Amino acid sequence: MPNDDVKIKVRNLTKYFGDLHVLDNISFDVKKGEFLCVVGPTGCGKTTFLNLLTKLIPPTSGELYINDEPADPKIHNISFAFQEPSAFPWLTVEQNLEFGLKIKNIPKDVIKTRVERIIKLLGLEQFRKSYPHQLSVSSEQRIIIGRSFAMYPDLLLMDEPYGQMDIKMRYYLEDEVIKLWKEFGSTVIFITHNIEEAVYLAERILILSNKPSTIKKEVVVDLPRPRDFTDPKFVEIRKYVTELIKWW
């Protein structure tokens, strides 16, 4: 991988909660515009790993670099799609999508153009004046994803955003996230416990070990899109990743 392509560098990331050693010396790079999935056994510290990348909680040691600078939420644009439904109930769909952009004091005309683009891409035209509680849970989750992409983030972190969806809705939203990612060329780190989802979405999968977590293996997924769950190559990669995660 040529170095000028690297957008994100994570170096020696370590986290202790008191005596509990959760993450151990994790280092990896993410290319500009890459879709990276992180999988691992239940309770291995996936969410802690992501929270450290958001800079909401400090690591015990290690650093995250964006464009070779230490990541700083004041300079860099890090966006995070939370696991729980986190749309603001007092704002309409349109206002929710505008929220982050307004906070960052982006000019009004830019906000308008970006939000229109997201609304169009997600097919939310008829819901633009609706409040989140008037929508289904899946539509609410689409607002959250849209809100994150609207920031044109340097790094977009997603923490199992479809964990609460049924399988049909999941497939639909996975395609939608791919559509947005291709359109915006964002650099995405997507955490999931669902191996099939990881193989479907990722260009590369990082497999975490049990606690204290390290990177056990990197798997490159070079299947063409749209991907087919029944494609023998797809099944082969899925089985391979499953074997690597098995702790039993």
Next chain:
Amino acid sequence: MKKTAAYDQKRRPIKKILNSLLPFVSITCLFLLWFYASNINPDLVPSPASTWERLIQLFVKPVNKMNLFGHVWASLQRVFIALACATVLGVTVGVMIGWSKTFKAIFGTLFELIRPIPPIAWLPIIIMWFGIGEFPKILIVFIGTFMPIVVNTYTGIRLVMPLHLDVARMFNASNRQLLFEVAIPSALPPIFAGIRNATSSGWMTVLAAEMIASKAGLGFLITRGMDYFDVPLILVGMLAIGIVGALLAIITEFIERLLCPWNKKLEQD
């Protein structure tokens, strides 16, 4: 199983009609009871007819140069002025106690100490300090309306979902933006519930204040009725209090629906 469901569906419209009729039934029962009681002792319990006559007479021969509307307006004016001041000050103080730990440490305990004192208990001391003019009455109502607004605002701010604050922090929101873009909008439904409580509490307080020292207002009308043994006038005053109080509740709820359209609780009602 099917039979039961069909039976239930058939019964549902009947139940709906019955439920919509029940309020009229209860009001009719109250009137019948009133008729019955007025037959036993018409001096102490005047009949609905004589109460109605007294109401008409109030327009022909006003009490203290004011008809019923004049007295209602006199009471309402006091409530509105006090409520406006209490809303501005109460929301500000509530937000400050809810948002700033230092402010809570300074004023929280003090507020908890003053809060249980009912507004009426302030009456004697306020009359002694400020006399019996318009200001002391408004001040009493202000005390009655200020407390529920502060408590609800404070609670609303404390209950802001940490997830919502985290989302805003993720977008690098400043402390000011966290307060004005997340905490206050999120606390608006409880703040409005506080204003609704304050309106009814203010309405009760103004009447009590007027009953002690006043020359206009519904509380004054009732006291005048008691002084002159004019029981129909007391009843006219009481009925007006009930009707205006109910109208105030409807108006505040309407404003709340207008300003907090996302509030699920209102939609369910």
